[in-house]
Amino acid sequence: MADTPGPAEPSLEEQIAAYQREFQDLDPQVEKVVSALSRLNRRMNVAYGRQTAELGISNAEWEVLKALVLAGRPYRLGPGDLAKRLGLTPAAMTHRIDRMVAEGLVTRERDGSNRVRVIVGLTDDGREKWLDAMRLASVFEEELLQDLSGEDRGKLGELLTKLLRRVETAQPDAGGRLRDLD
Amino acid sequence: MADTPGPAEPSLEEQIAAYQREFQDLDPQVEKVVSALSRLNRRMNVAYGRQTAELGISNAEWEVLKALVLAGRPYRLGPGDLAKRLGLTPAAMTHRIDRMVAEGLVTRERDGSNRVRVIVGLTDDGREKWLDAMRLASVFEEELLQDLSGEDRGKLGELLTKLLRRVETAQPDAGGRLRDLD
DNA sequence: CCTGAAGACTTCAGTAGTAAAGTTCGAAGC
DNA sequence: GCTTCGAACTTTACTACTGAAGTCTTCAGG
Numbered sequence: 211m212a213d214t215p216g217p218a219e220p221s222l223e224e225q226i227a228a229y230q231r232e233f234q235d236l237d238p239q240v241e242k243v244v245s246a247l248s249r250l251n252r253r254m255n256v257a258y259g260r261q262t263a264e265l266g267i268s269n270a271e272w273e274v275l276k277a278l279v280l281a282g283r284p285y286r287l288g289p290g291d292l293a294k295r296l297g298l299t300p301a302a303m304t305h306r307i308d309r310m311v312a313e314g315l316v317t318r319e320r321d322g323s324n325r326v327r328v329i330v331g332l333t334d335d336g337r338e339k340w341l342d343a344m345r346l347a348s349v350f351e352e353e354l355l356q357d358l359s360g361e362d363r364g365k366l367g368e369l370l371t372k373l374l375r376r377v378e379t380a381q382p383d384a385g386g387r388l389r390d391l392d
Numbered sequence: 393m394a395d396t397p398g399p400a401e402p403s404l405e406e407q408i409a410a411y412q413r414e415f416q417d418l419d420p421q422v423e424k425v426v427s428a429l430s431r432l433n434r435r436m437n438v439a440y441g442r443q444t445a446e447l448g449i450s451n452a453e454w455e456v457l458k459a460l461v462l463a464g465r466p467y468r469l470g471p472g473d474l475a476k477r478l479g480l481t482p483a484a485m486t487h488r489i490d491r492m493v494a495e496g497l498v499t500r501e502r503d504g505s506n507r508v509r510v511i512v513g514l515t516d517d518g519r520e521k522w523l524d525a526m527r528l529a530s531v532f533e534e535e536l537l538q539d540l541s542g543e544d545r546g547k548l549g550e551l552l553t554k555l556l557r558r559v560e561t562a563q564p565d566a567g568g569r570l571r572d573l574d
Numbered sequence: 575c576c577t578g579a580a581g582a583c584t585t586c587a588g589t590a591g592t593a594a595a596g597t598t599c600g601a602a603g604c
Numbered sequence: 605g606c607t608t609c610g611a612a613c614t615t616t617a618c619t620a621c622t623g624a625a626g627t628c629t630t631c632a633g634g
Contacts, residue, residue, distance in 0.1 A: 219477050220462065222556065228462040233526050239545045240533050244436075246552035251433040252479060253559040254426075270590080280402065280410040290612060295401050297434060302591055304614055309590095326599040326612055344415050351422050353562070357554050363421045366551045370428035372539050374404065377435040380535070452620085472582060484621050486584055491620095508582055508629040 222246060254354075261346040267339055271310055275340040278316070278332045285332035292330060315339060404428060436536075443528040449521055453492055457522040460498070460514045467514035474512060497521060 220228065222245060229241050255269065262272045277295045278285045287295075293303040307330055310316045315336035321327035332340075355363055402410065404427060411423050437451070444454045459477045460467045469477075475485040489512055492498045497518035503509035514522075537545055 222553065225462060228464060231464070232461050233523070233530075236526070236530050237534070239542070239549060240530075240537055242549040243537065243545060243552060244533050246549060246556050247429070247433065247436070250552060250556050250559065251429065253556070254429070257559065257562075279414050280407060282410060282413065288612080289614095299592055300613065301593080301615080305590070324600070324612090326597095328613065341415070344418070348415075348418050348422075351426050352419070354555055354558055355422055355425065357558055358551065360421070362551060363425060365547065367421060367424040367428060369540065369544060369548045369551075370425060370432060371404065373536055374428050374432050374435070376536055376539055377432065377439065380439075470582080471584095481622055482583065483585080483623080487620070506582095506630075508627095510583065 222249065257350055258347065261350065262343055264346070265339055265342050267313075267315070267343070270306060271313075271315060272340075272343050274306060274310060275315065275332065275336055275343070278330070279337065279340050285337070286329050289328055289330060310336075404431065439532055440529065443532065444525055446528070447521060447524050449495075449497070449525070452488060453495075453497060454522075454525050456488060456492060457497065457514065457518055457525070460512070461519065461522050467519070468511050471510055471512060492518075 222242070225245055226238055226242055229236055229245075230238060258272070259269050262269050267275075273296050274292065277292055278287060281287050289303045289307060290300055292307075293300045296303070298306070307316065307318055311318050314333055317331045317333055319329050319331065321329050358366065404424070407427055408420055408424055411418055411427075412420060440454070441451050444451050449457075455478055456474065459474055460469060463469050471485045471489060472482055474489075475482045478485070480488070489498065489500055493500050496515055499513045499515055501511050501513065503511050540548065
């Protein structure tokens with residue numbers, strides 16, 4: 211009956227056209243960049259979610275593993291620090307760590323020298339999971355960029371870095387939770 | 393006391409270096425693009441959240457308004473269709489619409505010809521909010537891209553579109569919820 | 575007509591997040 | 605050496621989303 215079996219999502223081009231129609235004083239070039247960025251990110255998150263699910267972890271857990279590994283040996287950070295790096299509230303971090311300890315991906319210990327401090331450490335199992343995830347991710351990322359020449363990849367990295375610098379100077383530290391408005 | 397008052401988040405450069413250290417078979421050029429994309433998106437969402445909060449709505453509500461406006465006049469869509477466009481489950485859509493109806497941003501009616509179908513329509517108030525949000529967003533987006541020449545903006549749009557095309561063909565319709573894996 | 579299957583939305587139970595209050599320990603002043 | 609302040613994590617109450625089950629309507633067949 212429905213002539214449109216999947217109305218679903220309009221294409222990027224249709225969306226740009228709709229913006230022009232509904233809000234004239236908008237630079238289509240700018241809107242194209244912004245819309246593509248946002249869609250791209252959604253798609254990438256879906257892809258990562260698929261991959262981490264394959265490994266039996268969630269994207270959220272993967273982020274924690276990533277932060278610990280990127281911190282470098284001995285792969286230990288406090289919950290507060292982790293929360294800042296992931297852009298979560300400390301409360302959310304507490305719960306996430308609970309789950310990950312239960313799954314054996316990380317350990318939670320009290321700091322010897324300061325008993326109110328907690329230290330989250332990567333287990334061997336956690337490190338293995340991270341490596342597995344990275345192997346999958348790197349294949350996906352290479353595929354994602356496969357249509358771009360080496361030169362284009364460099365250019366893209368450079369352009370994105372410029373944008374990033376701009377927002378980062380505008381929002382000194384948005385590493386915190388989303389609502390540090392007041 | 394702490395020599396590192398805000399350990400917070402490592403810079404993009406530090407992060408790339410850490411990846412090289414921890415996982416050698418990774419193209420730094422690729423990782424730079426991917427990391428920049430992900431950070432950029434986080435920052436942008438923070439910025440949008442700040443703006444919509446200024447208008448007394450949430451980012452989630454803004455997305456619904458956006459979908460309705462972009463659908464074109466008469467600015468009406470069913471909850472199921474909306475859910476697909478936003479990448480949510482129908483259940484989440486029901487609740488979101490509840491809130492937005494209560495705030496007078498949209499209306500919920502039964503379709504005359506098919507009484508099981510529901511139609512969500514934009515109110516004048518909702519359209520106003522969308523316009524306000526767009527004005528703020530377009531200023532922000534112009535600022536975001538201000539360091540790029542017209543040529544660079546075009547190039548960036550083109551490169552991002554290439555990536556998008558690649559993921560969209562790889563994942564035919566990920567417009568649905570995140571977990572259509574099984 | 576009545577029945578059964580399919581579609582579209584809603585309801586329910588469970589999970590993960592935020593904000594704010596609570597707890598515990600360490601450090602600085604008196 | 606007590607006491608108070610502050611830092612770091614946890615707990616509590618609430619909000620939003622997912623997946624699955626439920627309800628209601630339409631449509632096709634006997």
